[in-house]
Amino acid sequence: MEPSLILQRNPDRSASSVDQRGWPGDDTAGGNGRAPADTRRPVLVLNDVTKTYPNGRDALKDVDLVVPEGDFVFLVGASGAGKSTLMKLLIRDELATIGSVILDGDDLSRLSRRKVPIVRRKIGIVFQDFKLLPSKTVRENIAFALEVTGTPRRKIRPAVERVLKLVGLTAQAEQYPHQLSGGEQQRTAIARALVHDPRIVIADEPTGNLDPLISWEILQLLLRINELGVTVLMATHDSDLVTALRKRVVALEEGRIIRDEVGGGYHRAG
Numbered sequence: 092m093e094p095s096l097i098l099q100r101n102p103d104r105s106a107s108s109v110d111q112r113g114w115p116g117d118d119t120a121g122g123n124g125r126a127p128a129d130t131r132r133p134v135l136v137l138n139d140v141t142k143t144y145p146n147g148r149d150a151l152k153d154v155d156l157v158v159p160e161g162d163f164v165f166l167v168g169a170s171g172a173g174k175s176t177l178m179k180l181l182i183r184d185e186l187a188t189i190g191s192v193i194l195d196g197d198d199l200s201r202l203s204r205r206k207v208p209i210v211r212r213k214i215g216i217v218f219q220d221f222k223l224l225p226s227k228t229v230r231e232n233i234a235f236a237l238e239v240t241g242t243p244r245r246k247i248r249p250a251v252e253r254v255l256k257l258v259g260l261t262a263q264a265e266q267y268p269h270q271l272s273g274g275e276q277q278r279t280a281i282a283r284a285l286v287h288d289p290r291i292v293i294a295d296e297p298t299g300n301l302d303p304l305i306s307w308e309i310l311q312l313l314l315r316i317n318e319l320g321v322t323v324l325m326a327t328h329d330s331d332l333v334t335a336l337r338k339r340v341v342a343l344e345e346g347r348i349i350r351d352e353v354g355g356g357y358h359r360a361g
């Protein structure tokens with residue numbers, strides 16, 4: 092099947108109100124010899140974000156980040172650097188203490204109650220420990236993500252079939268999580284993250300519980316999803332994967348971005 096038919100992109104997406112604040116290149120339009128501005132629209136913008144937990148801990152400090160549509164970004168850094176905190180801000184599990192987090196044009200700290208679930212559906216999330224419901228089959232786990240948002244039954248079945256096919260789990264659809272390998276469980280979680288047709292998939296150490304070969308397979312799947320047009324942000328400690336792929340790498344250290352470069356390795360070169 093043609094990839095574009097698997098994930099049906101919403102043709103009207105360009106019409107939403109995009110907040111251009113913090114977009115790099117705003118100051119480069121005057122032909123000053125710098126590289127041309129990236130004209131892809133930003134899916135995610137963090138403007139000078141600080142997150143202080145109630146105990147006084149600054150988990151993120153003065154973070155500026157722009158992720159344009161279609162990017163594949165590795166988020167790296169030592170344990171405690173703030174990777175999961177950044178992801179929690181994106182799913183609105185936590186709110187920024189200072190600064191703004193803008194997802195697809197919407198400031199997450201200023202959403203009306205009505206808009207929260209709408210914006211939340213623009214993100215698919217994948218965790219290290221899969222977080223599948225043990226009493227539901229693969230198909231039911233994926234379908235449940237749509238049922239809870241009130242999607243009509245007639246729309247659920249084709250959407251679930253589509254993502255099952257995409258992750259290669261059609262044959263395992265009636266199995267329960269305990270009957271699956273770790274890699275298959277993670278593919279189920281990825282299918283669940285995709286079933287809403289999100290703008291961005293965020294994965295917090297998705298290969299952390301998997302052996303190297305299976306980790307590589309999961310990464311290939313995320314790359315394929317990215318090729319279909321979904322922006323991907325992946326936190327990882329897996330230096331081999333990061334260094335091998337030469338994608339954009341954003342490195343955090345004690346809550347600050349210390350490096351943001353395309354084609355970087357896990358560690359700073361030189």
Ligand SMILES: Nc1ncnc2c1ncn2[C@@H]1O[C@H](COP(=O)(O)OP(=O)(O)OP(=O)(O)O)[C@@H](O)[C@H]1O
Nearest residue numbers: 144145146148150169170171172173174175176177
């Ligand atoms: N709910 C919380 N309350 C207080 N401090 C927290 C909370 N959550 C995280 N922190 C602290 O914020 C800092 C960043 O934590 P975070 O979980 O974002 O790091 P991480 O980069 O994801 O680490 P790891 O690689 O171990 O998953 C750490 O110092 C952590 O102890």
Ligand SMILES: [Mg+2]
Nearest residue numbers: 174175176295
């Ligand atoms: Mg973490």
